[in-house]
Amino acid sequence: MLDPTDWPAFRALSHAALDDALDYLAGIRDRPAWQPVPDAVQARLAEPLPQDPTPLADVYREFVQSIQPYNSGNIHPRFFGWVQGSGTPTGALADLLAATMNPNVGGRNHGAVYVERAVIEWSRELFGFPDGASGVLTTGTSAANLIAVLVARTKVLGSHVRETGVNIEGGRLIAYASSATHGCVRRAFEVSGLGSASLRVLATDSLHRIDPATVARSIEEDRAVGNRPFLIVGNAGTVDVGAIDPLDELASLAEREGLWFHVDGAYGASAMMAPSIAPKLRGIERADSIAFDFHKWLQVPYEAGILLVRDGALHRATFASTPNYLTRMPRGLASGEPWFTDFTLDLSRGFKALKVWFTIKEHGAKRLGAAMEENVRQAKLMGNLIDESDAFELLAPVQLNVVCFRYRPDHLEEGPLDRLNDEIVIRLQESGEAVTSSTTVGARRAIRVCIVNQRTTDDDVRITLAAIERIGNALASAP
Amino acid sequence: MLDPTDWPAFRALSHAALDDALDYLAGIRDRPAWQPVPDAVQARLAEPLPQDPTPLADVYREFVQSIQPYNSGNIHPRFFGWVQGSGTPTGALADLLAATMNPNVGGRNHGAVYVERAVIEWSRELFGFPDGASGVLTTGTSAANLIAVLVARTKVLGSHVRETGVNIEGGRLIAYASSATHGCVRRAFEVSGLGSASLRVLATDSLHRIDPATVARSIEEDRAVGNRPFLIVGNAGTVDVGAIDPLDELASLAEREGLWFHVDGAYGASAMMAPSIAPKLRGIERADSIAFDFHKWLQVPYEAGILLVRDGALHRATFASTPNYLTRMPRGLASGEPWFTDFTLDLSRGFKALKVWFTIKEHGAKRLGAAMEENVRQAKLMGNLIDESDAFELLAPVQLNVVCFRYRPDHLEEGPLDRLNDEIVIRLQESGEAVTSSTTVGARRAIRVCIVNQRTTDDDVRITLAAIERIGNALASAP
Numbered sequence: 012m013l014d015p016t017d018w019p020a021f022r023a024l025s026h027a028a029l030d031d032a033l034d035y036l037a038g039i040r041d042r043p044a045w046q047p048v049p050d051a052v053q054a055r056l057a058e059p060l061p062q063d064p065t066p067l068a069d070v071y072r073e074f075v076q077s078i079q080p081y082n083s084g085n086i087h088p089r090f091f092g093w094v095q096g097s098g099t100p101t102g103a104l105a106d107l108l109a110a111t112m113n114p115n116v117g118g119r120n121h122g123a124v125y126v127e128r129a130v131i132e133w134s135r136e137l138f139g140f141p142d143g144a145s146g147v148l149t150t151g152t153s154a155a156n157l158i159a160v161l162v163a164r165t166k167v168l169g170s171h172v173r174e175t176g177v178n179i180e181g182g183r184l185i186a187y188a189s190s191a192t193h194g195c196v197r198r199a200f201e202v203s204g205l206g207s208a209s210l211r212v213l214a215t216d217s218l219h220r221i222d223p224a225t226v227a228r229s230i231e232e233d234r235a236v237g238n239r240p241f242l243i244v245g246n247a248g249t250v251d252v253g254a255i256d257p258l259d260e261l262a263s264l265a266e267r268e269g270l271w272f273h274v275d276g277a278y279g280a281s282a283m284m285a286p287s288i289a290p291k292l293r294g295i296e297r298a299d300s301i302a303f304d305f306h307k308w309l310q311v312p313y314e315a316g317i318l319l320v321r322d323g324a325l326h327r328a329t330f331a332s333t334p335n336y337l338t339r340m341p342r343g344l345a346s347g348e349p350w351f352t353d354f355t356l357d358l359s360r361g362f363k364a365l366k367v368w369f370t371i372k373e374h375g376a377k378r379l380g381a382a383m384e385e386n387v388r389q390a391k392l393m394g395n396l397i398d399e400s401d402a403f404e405l406l407a408p409v410q411l412n413v414v415c416f417r418y419r420p421d422h423l424e425e426g427p428l429d430r431l432n433d434e435i436v437i438r439l440q441e442s443g444e445a446v447t448s449s450t451t452v453g454a455r456r457a458i459r460v461c462i463v464n465q466r467t468t469d470d471d472v473r474i475t476l477a478a479i480e481r482i483g484n485a486l487a488s489a490p
Numbered sequence: 491m492l493d494p495t496d497w498p499a500f501r502a503l504s505h506a507a508l509d510d511a512l513d514y515l516a517g518i519r520d521r522p523a524w525q526p527v528p529d530a531v532q533a534r535l536a537e538p539l540p541q542d543p544t545p546l547a548d549v550y551r552e553f554v555q556s557i558q559p560y561n562s563g564n565i566h567p568r569f570f571g572w573v574q575g576s577g578t579p580t581g582a583l584a585d586l587l588a589a590t591m592n593p594n595v596g597g598r599n600h601g602a603v604y605v606e607r608a609v610i611e612w613s614r615e616l617f618g619f620p621d622g623a624s625g626v627l628t629t630g631t632s633a634a635n636l637i638a639v640l641v642a643r644t645k646v647l648g649s650h651v652r653e654t655g656v657n658i659e660g661g662r663l664i665a666y667a668s669s670a671t672h673g674c675v676r677r678a679f680e681v682s683g684l685g686s687a688s689l690r691v692l693a694t695d696s697l698h699r700i701d702p703a704t705v706a707r708s709i710e711e712d713r714a715v716g717n718r719p720f721l722i723v724g725n726a727g728t729v730d731v732g733a734i735d736p737l738d739e740l741a742s743l744a745e746r747e748g749l750w751f752h753v754d755g756a757y758g759a760s761a762m763m764a765p766s767i768a769p770k771l772r773g774i775e776r777a778d779s780i781a782f783d784f785h786k787w788l789q790v791p792y793e794a795g796i797l798l799v800r801d802g803a804l805h806r807a808t809f810a811s812t813p814n815y816l817t818r819m820p821r822g823l824a825s826g827e828p829w830f831t832d833f834t835l836d837l838s839r840g841f842k843a844l845k846v847w848f849t850i851k852e853h854g855a856k857r858l859g860a861a862m863e864e865n866v867r868q869a870k871l872m873g874n875l876i877d878e879s880d881a882f883e884l885l886a887p888v889q890l891n892v893v894c895f896r897y898r899p900d901h902l903e904e905g906p907l908d909r910l911n912d913e914i915v916i917r918l919q920e921s922g923e924a925v926t927s928s929t930t931v932g933a934r935r936a937i938r939v940c941i942v943n944q945r946t947t948d949d950d951v952r953i954t955l956a957a958i959e960r961i962g963n964a965l966a967s968a969p
Contacts, residue, residue, distance in 0.1 A: 116562075172680075332676070
């Protein structure tokens with residue numbers, strides 16, 4: 012009843028839209044990296060609930076005029092803001108195919124389930140996780156970290172915590188992570204009812220890494236006052252500067268103390284595919300659980316992340332249930348145990364695995380790893396250019412693919428310098444030439460460049476630095 | 491570096507794949523509703539992690555051969571299993587466009603943000619929620635219900651619960667819901683650390699609805715023993731039989747007792763667009779929060795759900811935080827407050843809103859509502875045909891779009907009858923003619939038909955019943 016009444020017309024419009032989409036991607040370099048959404052466009056989009064039909068061609072035209080031009084920019088070769096993948100045309104095509112099939116991958120027995128299992132097995136293989144390990148695709152690492160905290164909670168409190176709830180009687184559960192840890196880990200503690208007071212946020216060393224000796228001391232102190240240490244979170248690529256915690260030492264500490272060891276590898280863990288980066292991740296293969304995103308350095312379109320858990324039975328015991336309407340059957344569509352919904356938050360689940368499958372099949376781990384190495388090389392190049400320039404100051408060593416620096420004219424004090432650098436980042440975005448984000452490193456406002464972009468060239472690095480210097484000079488010399 | 495090296499070849503392949511996808515959808519009626527994944531295909535998909543590239547044309551061929559034919563079936567006109575939408579070609583096209591733009595809609599200031607805001611405003615309008623109400627798109631109602639429980643938790647415990655965690659000192663928080671409530675509500679209590687012991691599961695009346703008097707009595711009993719009632723969950727379309735709780739009475743009770751009133755309207759709430767169904771939902775507009783899916787009765791491809799919260803400030807206070815790397819700016823890409831990530835679990839978020847926007851724009855609320863009414867009419871038709879037939883027994887009144895019944899030859903006892911009906915459901919799936927699911931109604935195994943399908947015709951209803959009777963007869967007469 013909602014299918015096209017005129018299939019040939021729908022087909023013609025679809026092909027035209029596909030051509031437009033490919034032109035858009037192929038010509039992305041010639042478009043602004045970002046531009047503001049004009050007030051008139053905002054007003055047009057804020058219309059009341061449509062009651063009557065609109066011809067699809069008109070809806071599509073409104074998309075082309077009011078939505079597509081005002082993209083967030085992460086598909087542009089000079090987008091370096093936050094930690095955002097750039098996607099690929101293949102990923103977009105895979106999403107078309109996934110939405111055409113439109114399966115619910117909460118479970119059951121059908122093709123999409125085997126595709127998701129393949130993607131999970133590939134991830135398991137990447138980290139050398141054992142048979143019996145489990146995995147599930149998620150919206151991203153925020154959800155994967157939450158699930159990891161819940162599984163670790165089951166480990167220490169038993170699965171009856173699902174019924175009883177958490178309770179600080181018997182000692183507060185305590186987890187340890189560095190101050191550079193992503194905010195979604197804190198959110199996982201808030202959501203899970205453990206409370207962020209259960210997350211010890213520990214100072215980092217000069218390279219923004221956690222110090223295992225500090226963790227060991229904290230564990231001892233917590234035990235002395237009756238708290239219950241249960242979890243260490245290690246970072247594989249911190250969000251601010253791309254630091255990798257000493258994962259192998261953390262694994263040993265967790266093993267010695269009987270704690271769960273979770274690695275938040277949101278963007279860094281996938282660098283296991285890159286021979287020159289993988290050694291920095293040593294110890295990740297000893298984790299009890301690993302979370303990472305496919306939509307970051309693996310360039311799969313949003314959204315797709317994964318959680319791997321060494322003890323698959325424990326993972327399942329954290330979520331599994333079988334209400335009447337989800338009865339499992341020995342044959343037919345309702346077979347296919349285990350179902351993914353027994354390992355995650357959602358009962359209904361889309362076919363996220365297809366775009367991951369297409370991406371890894373098309374490029375293979377080696378080429379995907381090489382693309383990451385290219386970004387690391389480009390970040391080092393940018394770091395060197397900054398070091399050689401009088402206009403800039405590097406604010407943290409370039410460890411991976413993140414460059415934190417500031418424009419620094421001689422005559423400015425710290426306060427005005429902070430404001431100047433924030434303004435540079437805004438003006439750069441408004442110019443449409445490139446996008447970086449802002450952060451604070453130590454006490455200083457920084458221009459932050461994070462290269463998670465398969466389209467970036469060395470020239471893009473140079474163009475971006477030149478634009479920042481030009482904007483900085485103009486601002487610094489203004490009255 | 492991962493973009494096509496030969497754009498014309500990629501373009502040709504994409505157009506061919508699009509044609510295949512449209513042929514697949516236009517010809518869906520001629521394909522089996524479901525077929526098992528052959529062992530050889532399972533084995534082929536279980537390959538090790540690909541190290542080297544594969545030509546995209548070969549990857550696509552493998553998709554066409556090993557994945558697409560083995561779909562879960564919910565896009566077929568005779569799929570009536572669980573509660574699954576069938577999708578539309580427009581929704582699939584919108585997902586292609588969304589993945590091409592590939593924005594991260596966690597927040598910031600770009601086109602996709604305004605599209606999601608429009609979709610939220612339309613939803614707010616549908617339920618007459620006030621200015622200041624908030625909303626956020628989610629993977630589905632599982633996540634939306636979880637967020638609702640967390641906001642209600644904030645309401646009663648204050649936002650410092652994010653830091654302290656939950657604790658039964660001071661009285662256990664108690665929520666009330668019927669035994670027909672979806673399992674994801676229980677899961678929300680498990681995840682949030684309140685524990686499922688905080689969820690009172692109350693018996694339903696003969697129409698599978700909660701009895702407000704029972705809820706009132708339970709509240710009184712809980713208060714008497716020092717527990718803290720805080721939440722009533724009402725259902726707008728239960729998963730088993732499509733029952734709608736007396737929402738207006740529940741709203742009055744919640745108001746009188748000072749409790750949060752949440753409506754799980756996973757598939758039923760969107761029937762506010764259907765003039766003949768909306769009156770059954772009376773009282774939903776008084777809820778403190780409403781969760782529902784776009785990927786069910788609104789036929790948007792998986793995944794897309796929404797949570798609406800009357801008190802937007804409280805919703806935000808449950809999640810908001812601003813780490814250094816997410817600093818908000820007055821202008822540029824990092825402006826655009828409030829950011830969606832301040833209202834939900836995820837920091838990175840895809841552009842789910844686009845397929846919802848396209849669907850509602852193309853069809854308008856009236857036609858979408860009419861498609862739901864058509865399904866209700868078809869369910870009634872099926873109920874009447876079952877009533878008129880000696881072969882079948884209706885196990886619950888047809889209240890909305892769900893028909894629970896069984897095939898019932900005279901000579902069988904309850905136990906064998908249960909097994910026979912489960913086997914019928916499996917054989918029907920294996921035949922490829924239609925898909926239903928199984929459930930338990932009262933103590934009896936039921937064949938469950940849930941019509942959330944924009945492609946179903948009256949003939950499909952008749953064909954399905956005839957196939958069930960044929961399979962039942964064959965099984966019943968077998969030795």
